[in-house]
Amino acid sequence: MNVTGVIVEYNPFHNGHFYHLQKSIDQTKADLVIAVMSGNFLQRGEPALLSKWERTKMALEAGIDLVVELPYAFATQKAEIFANGAVSILDALGTTHLCFGSEQGDIQPFINTLSFTCEHQTEYDLEIKKYLKQGHSYPKSQALAFRSLNLPDMPIVDLSKPNNILGYHYLKAVKDQGSAISVDTIKRVAAEYHDANLTDNSIASATSIRQTIFAEGGQLHKIQSKVPDFTYRRLDAAQKSGSLHHWEHYYPYLFYKLITVQLEELVDIYEAEEGLEHRMLRIVERTDSFKAFMEELKTKRYTWTRLQRLCVHTLTNTKKRDMKGTLTNKLAPYIRLLGMNQKGQSYLNKRKADLSLPLITNIRKNTPPLLDLDIKAAKVYALPDHSTNKYNEISRSPLRYDETEKTWL
Amino acid sequence: MNVTGVIVEYNPFHNGHFYHLQKSIDQTKADLVIAVMSGNFLQRGEPALLSKWERTKMALEAGIDLVVELPYAFATQKAEIFANGAVSILDALGTTHLCFGSEQGDIQPFINTLSFTCEHQTEYDLEIKKYLKQGHSYPKSQALAFRSLNLPDMPIVDLSKPNNILGYHYLKAVKDQGSAISVDTIKRVAAEYHDANLTDNSIASATSIRQTIFAEGGQLHKIQSKVPDFTYRRLDAAQKSGSLHHWEHYYPYLFYKLITVQLEELVDIYEAEEGLEHRMLRIVERTDSFKAFMEELKTKRYTWTRLQRLCVHTLTNTKKRDMKGTLTNKLAPYIRLLGMNQKGQSYLNKRKADLSLPLITNIRKNTPPLLDLDIKAAKVYALPDHSTNKYNEISRSPLRYDETEKTWL
Secondary structure: OOEEEEEEOOOOOOHHHHHHHHHHHHHHOOOEEEEEEEOOEOOOOOEOOOOHHHHHHHHHHOOOOEEEEEOHHHHOOOHHHHHHHHHHHHHHOOOOEEEEEEOOOOHHHHHHHHHHHHHOHHHHHHHHHHHHHOOOOHHHHHHHHHHHOOOOOOOOOOOOOHHHHHHHHHHHHHHHOOOOOEEEEEEOOOOOOOOOOOOOOOOOOHHHHHHHHHOOOOOHHHHHHHOOHHHHHHHHHHHHOOOOOOHHHHHHHHHHHHHHOOHHHHHOEOOOOOOHHHHHHHHHOOOOOHHHHHHHHOOOOOOHHHHHHHHHHHHOOOEHHHHHHHHHHOOOOOEEEEEEEHHHHHHHHHHHHHOOOOEEOOOOOOOOOOHHHHHHHHHHHOHHHOOHHHHOOOOOOOEEEEOOOOEEO | OOEEEEEEOOOOOOHHHHHHHHHHHHHHOOOEEEEEEEOOEOOOOOEOOOOHHHHHHHHHHOOOOEEEEEOHHHHOOOHHHHHHHHHHHHHHOOOOEEEEEEOOOOHHHHHHHHHHHHHOHHHHHHHHHHHHHOOOOHHHHHHHHHHHOOOOOOOOOOOOOHHHHHHHHHHHHHHHOOOOOEEEEEEOOOOOOOOOOOOOOOOOOHHHHHHHHHOOOOOHHHHHHHOOHHHHHHHHHHHHOOOOOOHHHHHHHHHHHHHHOOHHHHHOEOOOOOOHHHHHHHHHOOOOOHHHHHHHHOOOOOOHHHHHHHHHHHHOOOEHHHHHHHHHHOOOOOEEEEEEEHHHHHHHHHHHHHOOOOEEOOOOOOOOOOHHHHHHHHHHHOHHHOOHHHHOOOOOOOEEEEOOOOEEO
16 A cells, blocks of 8 residues: 655645645555644744644645644754654654655655765765854755765755755655655746745745735735635635734734843743844844844844744743754654544554554643643644634644545534 | 922822822922832732823822832832832932821821831731631731731721731831831822722722723723823823723733743742742633633732732743842832922932932943843833834933923923
């Protein structure tokens, strides 16, 4: 049985995701598809446009059979930790194939690059350190270090592209974890990840879709051709009820946190390093928006996403000590089920006894370490909604979708 | 020269305050009047309706010559610490007379009560402990303990009344600090402190005035006859611009704080004691207003105001260690000047060299310990105003009022 895993954020689910999903199913001859999806806060250090529950609905309607959550402790992290968490969950669920989208589009250069960097690990690490010392960001240093090595005469991958970096780390995580998952990639079409402008055809990047949605005046209709109907309906409803989430909605809380926090508390926050905490305290009082705050915080040494992740951890009050286990283990300690269709449910029922990680379907009964971070993140995520019952992650059950009747059970 | 001190909150300044001020001037033959006023957060653990700057203006327009701030570390405190802070500031400014309003209205019973409790201190303290153990609040235990003593055959004061308690502590602070200030009292007229309903005549309590202002539909006109014109104008303008401050406006921030704080951090908050921190964490998620939160938090053991003060300290992230100096010294470490008229200014100029505490007119130049708590409290106080420049306590200069021309300089 071919069980294909995809690692996704779906912020929001768009035609490019649908294309990737279809191609993955074809290419791997998938009998079942599992998505590991970031929760309410994403890898780039942003709140998701729609909650993990809304995004799970879109994933199921798009044809995914099982949706599980990448815990906060792995999701709002740099590529390496993100990848390790996601791969460990897919592996525990019995995934046979992993298929990721990349700018590269061909798996061999990833394999070449990985084996080359492993062979030259010491040299590679030294080069990375050198570029970090020169004040470059970590991803930039990685890319520069790689280029400075005496490269082999075979196709390698461009590690300056965001989806190539993620893909490289998926492959590395599979290798490091000794997983039997077979990894393949599909070329992302039409839109580059960072594209800000909508192109004419039916595929646009999630970044450009979000920017269009939040552009002056709310131009939701402009993205209608770029997303499936089930996405459009949800975005439209959320926009009408004012519940599309955006960092700016959280800025009053981050601001409040920073004007009241004591320095020694801020030092404890995960990813508050090398004087960033002083910088945050110094600039907060002269900035009245998240955008202005980030622009003042930004330096060459840190990527925008690295700094946004620090802001998320500050907002959720996540401490260095909370992440200790994550950094040591690199493996997710549980599988949190968000949703499934009938096929997904029977698969789970069959495999239940063999799962190598505890399966969480009901938080009330199980609270393994790190799950409290997900619960807290859900509460924080709901802050702009001004509704207390939305905070209640505890009483949520996994979503159940009837894929033939197209109804919710 | 008779220098009369009054200890005030003016939340807001009303006709009863005006009456008290006039009577104090007459009774003490005052040549100059100094007000020590709570800053943005008050003794009862509430944000002031109007900022300390607006309330300073009202005090100056009412005829007070000098307005200085009772620091946060003394203002948002139980009567004993509040009184010690205020008296130490008045003493440092050369005050000769202190005149307070009380339900009692005659100073002799205060003197009798103080000397009697001092003589029976050990017995009194034991009795207080006994009632505390029975689960009564501290003020209630004090009142019960006092009544259980074998009382002398002379007029004593009823320590169950809030202004009598404050007055008792003013007198005690003057005695304990060895101050030469002569203390007198004036009977509060017409309205009891806790009166919730407006009476027909021109004097109403600040509590009833606030309740009328915040009653359904905004009934500001109903209190017009209870306050001077200069108060009414300010309340009216603030109501129209939506900048009358109320605990409910801060509840989103308190809520956010409590859903993200870690237990060991909450334990460090000043006045978080005997499991109150567990209680706060347990109830916060089922309450969607400050009122509902307080009603769930309230027990017989703690007064409403004691719990509100805990909420203010939680909101401002004020730690037990921040208050250590206050609790040991009981004396204010500086005099923060908020406003003055010309008479007040020449008095200050003459006395400047003799002041026993540093005079703070400009925060940029002087930052003695504890002043950072005032600065932080001002930032937190401004949160609902959504305007960054309002946070800037640093650049404020004391207000200067021309009492003959009735203009601001």
